[in-house]
Amino acid sequence: MPGALADDGASAYDGIGAIDDETPRVGRPRDPRVDSAVREATLRLLVEDGYQATSIQAIARLAGVSAPSIYRRWSSKAELVEEAVFPTGQLVEPSLTGDIGSDLETYCRGIVEHLADPAVRAAIPGLLTEYQTDPELFQRLVQRSLTPMRAAFADFVARTGRQPVADVQSLFDVMIGALFVRAISTGAADAEAFASQVARVISAALIAEEAS
Amino acid sequence: MPGALADDGASAYDGIGAIDDETPRVGRPRDPRVDSAVREATLRLLVEDGYQATSIQAIARLAGVSAPSIYRRWSSKAELVEEAVFPTGQLVEPSLTGDIGSDLETYCRGIVEHLADPAVRAAIPGLLTEYQTDPELFQRLVQRSLTPMRAAFADFVARTGRQPVADVQSLFDVMIGALFVRAISTGAADAEAFASQVARVISAALIAEEAS
Amino acid sequence: MPGALADDGASAYDGIGAIDDETPRVGRPRDPRVDSAVREATLRLLVEDGYQATSIQAIARLAGVSAPSIYRRWSSKAELVEEAVFPTGQLVEPSLTGDIGSDLETYCRGIVEHLADPAVRAAIPGLLTEYQTDPELFQRLVQRSLTPMRAAFADFVARTGRQPVADVQSLFDVMIGALFVRAISTGAADAEAFASQVARVISAALIAEEAS
Amino acid sequence: MPGALADDGASAYDGIGAIDDETPRVGRPRDPRVDSAVREATLRLLVEDGYQATSIQAIARLAGVSAPSIYRRWSSKAELVEEAVFPTGQLVEPSLTGDIGSDLETYCRGIVEHLADPAVRAAIPGLLTEYQTDPELFQRLVQRSLTPMRAAFADFVARTGRQPVADVQSLFDVMIGALFVRAISTGAADAEAFASQVARVISAALIAEEAS
DNA sequence: CAATAACCGAGACGGTACGTCGAGTCTTATA
């Protein structure tokens, strides 16, 4: 049944029997090229000019699309950027293959690699700023991205049979926070080395079960 | 006597002991009430309306001050916010009083408390966004705030006589990153509890020196 | 028949008799109420507050219109004022009905009446000032207003069969200059009396052809 | 003693040996270099940049002087420009030397020469614009410059013994208006030729007295 | 096969913020 949840989540988007994802069936259908052109323009502007300069009008200009066509699809810049930067289910999961230390290192590298992506780096502070106005947006993103990661990490720790010196949620927060800040501030430079350092710290916080 | 006059004029500018803090000594002096009113208005707007809505014009309106008076003092919103939020030398330092664990806990609490301040929380994502346009600003802040903290932490670790499982700089980054993200995302709620969890993780990364 | 549609579409743009007044046929059309409100506000402010105080922002306020809406239509205050004050082809022409003296008097009265209009009076010095920066604007107005008047006057003189004591162009300049300065400086007060005095002077400069 | 004050006031303007025209005798004396520097800067800016761009601040900058130093001496830009451009008593007077036609030509040339001076040309429309706000200024200038000219012209006409076809005041207005507009609009180019044309027109308006 | 309805681009709309500049006034140190 644990898989059921994932299935449900999927079905919401493209599952069998999904009748109506709120798009109308009559009238001229939306041009899918508009969607992709906008997404591409958004990513490019984010990387090249930063979040602030990535205005809706600038995106429209670069994408060769009208502003209303964008507003028809996304209700705000935050929503558009979020969707462009975190498409869906880009889940990084830890896998227990043998040595806990190297497993964690692989895991941390995966996370930092994703966060250090130039578009992601550029988008995050901007999104955080927007969340001040619309906290709901933030909750949605957390729900969508962070919650499943959190569960997967907890599962990983449980399967190691180790005893964490802090509660698992906080340990996850430490790891994510460290990687997040590093990715945002320094980017991809030396990210791998830092990821392995973080992995060591997290490792050290997982004490081997007593023999007894 | 006529020469004396000229000498006086010169000595006013570069005489021995002249403080010369780049402020002009002639003309109407700046009204210090303007400075403080602007700073207060900035903090209030940051907390109430967020970084985006904290426009220079809105600050001017709230402070009862003209926009040019603000631009005369600060070259940009980023600079003004930075100065309002990180006044100067608000250094949190770790002290080795006895138990390393509780020392670290105190330290982490101090950091998270500062970062969880509503104005700081509101300012940081906005400043990070601006740094995309003007990276120099970021370096200045890091230099001013983070570098001394980093040194103090390294010193603290050295004095504990413990051996960190990761290099000290990375350990600092892990700690700061964890506290930073928590403060930004969740604020002051349960911050103390989280700080002690972080302290435990950092503690665990400091291995007691071999007896040998 | 399917091709016909496309042809129709094309003919709508460049068919025979297409008016093609350079206005775009796509996009939301301009609200004509904005144009007229701006023009009215401009005239009113010119009369009440003078040219200097007639700022674009003041016009926008009074017209209940945004400043960008004005800049969308007119590139500068000078252009807007010029259009508001000299709408188009308000030509005053002399007519040879019988007595040259009374014809000239009627003509001069017409000119001074137009120039003494409060809005015109208020606008002219302002426009002249702007022309120092942008001489092209001045040439355009001259071309538009003065050149046809000049031609009509020359024609009038020719038809009288009289011999002017000075060349016709200079005579026109004398007449216009006199009326212009009077209208600007004194306004409509006693303008009619002055017009007839000017007519006498111009009359006296037209010598009856020798009998021979 | 009571009369002393009033006497001082009067002597300031027209008393014999008037030492001191209302400037205070105590305190730091005004630097006369400021006056001349400001006047020169004003004329230069008028010619180079036009009336609009000749702001008090620009004059202060160019003259190497502070804005308050200017306001201390002149109450407004109009007053400063007026004084700089029409220093005092630059009276052009007609003289009856023999042939009325050539006398008038000399007279007209003198007037147009003065008005066509680049600084005068640049100043006049600006001053006229300011007069909309402050009509009093205009009257003062008229009183100071035009009234004596008007009287001198009337005297000239009287001495010719000719009978003008229009009243003398209007004739003066025609002449001045014609020369004024020409000087403002065209400047010095061909001014002499135009002056002689005007002289002819005015001549023609002066009919030789009947022999009877 | 016609009617319908949502789409498309273009561009105008009212608002608002931007950062700069000029107008005059006020305050301080200096002469």
Next chain:
DNA sequence: TATAAGACTCGACGTACCGTCTCGGTTATTG
């Protein structure tokens, strides 16, 4: 005690983006 310098408030400048709207015109699906 008046001057010179510079900060002061106020408001205009012209531009950009916001999110919405009104167009003319297109393209699918429905009746």
